[in-house]
Amino acid sequence: MYTFATRFLQLILFLMNGRMKTVNKEKLPQNDPFIVVCTHKSWIDVVCLGIALHPTPIHFMAKKELFDKIFIKKLLKKLNAFPVDRSNPGPSVLKIPLQLLKKKQVVGIFPSGTRNSEEKALKNGTRNSEEKALKNGAIHIASRASVPIIPTVYIGPHTIRDLLGRKKRFIIFGDAIHVPKMTKDKEAVTEATNEVISKVFEELKGNI
Known part of the structure; x- marks a missing residue:
């Protein structure tokens, strides 16, 4: 089902918008598990990442509300999605990704926004x-799975109207980020790595 859906959506997006350009795919680990952390604004970037990674399947987090209806739940599971409470992800959210990575699968995580949006929120006294x-x-x-993070950005249309306007689509992969094992300085390691990911997002966006 996943392969069929990927090829079908690739054809539809090609007919609507032309060929997507994938940049730096050679940076992806070969035959080893990894986590893709990709910028996210709409369903289009999720689909385009799946197309860019093909034939490697991606298992991705989706907000738990989408799994409330039985039919949608079954469809999402066939498309390698698993539920997560995006507004309040607790320790249990680690379980499924760790199991997948142990099986040498690829996990996709889609935080919304960019470093600019973070900085703007901080200036306004808020935080995403x-x-x-x-x-x-x-x-x-x-850190727990000892796998790299591949920071990735999607640049292109986020609506059907923009797709039909033939605005070009890009998926750009960055260099692997290796997170050390968490020790006493968990907060420091997490905050530093978070900043690195945000910075790389902005650098990759500047490549186009």
């Missing part, structure tokens, strides 16, 4: 807690 929690989750999972 969902984005930070998901990035922190990815960092802790990578």
